[in-house]
Amino acid sequence: xxxxxxxxxxxxxxxxxxxxxxxxxxxxxxxxxxxxxxxxxxxxxxxxxxxxxxxxxxxxxxxxxxxxxxxxxxxxxxxxxxxxxxxxxxxxxxxxxxxxxxxxxxxxxxxxxxxxxxxxxxxxxxxxxxxxxxxxxxxxxxxxxxxxxxxxxxxxxxxxxxxxxxxxxxxxxxxxxxxxxxxxxxxxxxxxxxxxxxxxxxxxxxxxxxxxxxxxxxx
Ligand code: ADP
Ligand code: NI
Numbered sequence: 001x002x003x004x005x006x007x008x009x010x011x012x013x014x015x016x017x018x019x020x021x022x023x024x025x026x027x028x029x030x031x032x033x034x035x036x037x038x039x040x041x042x043x044x045x046x047x048x049x050x051x052x053x054x055x056x057x058x059x060x061x062x063x064x065x066x067x068x069x070x071x072x073x074x075x076x077x078x079x080x081x082x083x084x085x086x087x088x089x090x091x092x093x094x095x096x097x098x099x100x101x102x103x104x105x106x107x108x109x110x111x112x113x114x115x116x117x118x119x120x121x122x123x124x125x126x127x128x129x130x131x132x133x134x135x136x137x138x139x140x141x142x143x144x145x146x147x148x149x150x151x152x153x154x155x156x157x158x159x160x161x162x163x164x165x166x167x168x169x170x171x172x173x174x175x176x177x178x179x180x181x182x183x184x185x186x187x188x189x190x191x192x193x194x195x196x197x198x199x200x201x202x203x204x205x206x207x208x209x210x211x212x213x214x215x216x217x218x219x
Pocket of ligand 2: 035039064065128
């Protein structure tokens with residue numbers, strides 16, 4: 001890439017930041033700016049290790065939740081909004097298509113979506129999933145549950161009759177329906193390494209949670 005191209009990319013990133021901040025300003029469902037900022041930083045780290053295009057990764061990471069259906073009338077309306085922004089600020093049509101494909105297909109969807117096609121898509125998806133793990137992931141889970149009015153734990157509850165999107169399940173249940181599965185769904189080797197460590201923190205957390213819940217930690 002030439003110096004001029006680098007300068008254009010820096011300028012685009014500087015413009016997308018305030019746009020994303022403004023779009024997510026009123027969100028309390030776990031899509032706040034600091035989630036975006038962590039996913040951006042993780043994406044840049046993973047991209048460097050895996051040889052992915054850092055610009056496409058950073059741009060997609062910054063925009064990945066702006067189109068979320070929780071923040072828009074529909075997922076399509078959200079995607080149209082992001083595409084419009086990209087057309088106004090990015091000249092390279094390949095970059096626009098690539099970023100749009102990534103953010104349209106990277107959501108978890110109960111693990112049912114097809115695998116990400118490009119390395120850049122794999123990197124950003126891994127980064128988003130890493131932010132659902134470990135100490136931060138635990139904090140986000142309880143924040144989310146609180147915001148939905150869910151309880152933190154329902155011992156002896158049989159969830160087998162509920163489907164994935166059913167509301168009102170406990171925060172602890174979310175570990176089993178999603179979080180503990182994510183380490184085996186990582187796309188890249190480097191993200192898998194990071195996920196292993198964060199996974200262990202969640203396992204330790206759950207062990208201690210149950211000890212305290214059952215008051216079996218007393219001596
Ligand atoms: P993202 O698109 O960033 O992956 P999600 O909308 O899937 O975010 O979730 C936002 C945060 O809330 C994540 O940390 C996720 O694990 C958590 N979360 C999602 N669904 C639930 C739920 N039913 N109970 C508790 N936490 C949840
Ligand atoms: Ni996200």
